[in-house]
Amino acid sequence: QKEVEQDPGPLSVPEGAIVSLNCTYSNSAFQYFMWYRQYSRKGPELLMYTYSSGNKEDGRFTAQVDKSSKYISLFIRDSQPSDSATYLCAMSAIDFNKFYFGSGTKLNVKP
Amino acid sequence: DVKVTQSSRYLVKRTGEKVFLECVQDMDHENMFWYRQDPGLGLRLIYFSYDVKMKEKGDIPEGYSVSREKKERFSLILESASTNQTSMYLCASSLERGGETQYFGPGTRLLVL
Numbered sequence: 001q002k003e004v005e006q007d008p009g010p011l012s013v014p015e016g017a018i019v020s021l022n023c024t025y026s027n028s029a030f031q032y033f034m035w036y037r038q039y040s041r042k043g044p045e046l047l048m049y050t051y052s053s054g055n056k057e058d059g060r061f062t063a064q065v066d067k068s069s070k071y072i073s074l075f076i077r078d079s080q081p082s083d084s085a086t087y088l089c090a091m092s093a094i095d096f097n098k099f100y101f102g103s104g105t106k107l108n109v110k111p
Numbered sequence: 112d113v114k115v116t117q118s119s120r121y122l123v124k125r126t127g128e129k130v131f132l133e134c135v136q137d138m139d140h141e142n143m144f145w146y147r148q149d150p151g152l153g154l155r156l157i158y159f160s161y162d163v164k165m166k167e168k169g170d171i172p173e174g175y176s177v178s179r180e181k182k183e184r185f186s187l188i189l190e191s192a193s194t195n196q197t198s199m200y201l202c203a204s205s206l207e208r209g210g211e212t213q214y215f216g217p218g219t220r221l222l223v224l
Contacts, residue, residue, distance in 0.1 A: 032212070034212055034213075036215070041199075041218070041220065042217060042218065043115075043201055043215040043216050043217045043218040044201070044215045045215070046212055046213075046214060046215075049212050088153075088154070090213070094207060097159070097161075097167065098144070098156055098159065098169065099144075099205075099213055101153055101154045102153070103151075103152075103153035104153060
């Protein structure tokens, strides 16, 4: 079983839709949860970062962590064609040597 | 803003050549990482370094080596390039070894013929 599971998609939505992207994980020790956005042929860029459980909002983006269910989500409101990218979740803990990544969900927002 | 730069965006090399990929970060981060990214396989950790002259193997170190002579610079070396090393190579840095966040460079697309 992988440490982090993420549906690869692709996910295709119309412009203006609310998008929900999700990851599940198996290691209850994870404390830090990140979402990255990666455009085609570019490096991942950090989108959102949360520590432990709860919600965090930044403009049209909301990150949610449910540690009891080992489940994290990224919501995108009023999605735009410029949001079309692959979204990677990542997680770690302070004592860990490395970060654990999901395989990425490809999102296509149609005009 | 954290900036991670990589020496080349695209590289074409021949089988058997020695290849150097360089990465520089400007945020005084202790930790630096090299990944490769392949369709369907996601990000795979090759090597990481948590201090100057220190290195640790990641999940797929075979065929690679690394060098960290200065804190801001982390090099990935392919001793004898092979076609199965054709990939997107991503460098990242972080302040904490496993905490907070990693920041990525733009990536180097390497084609080995």
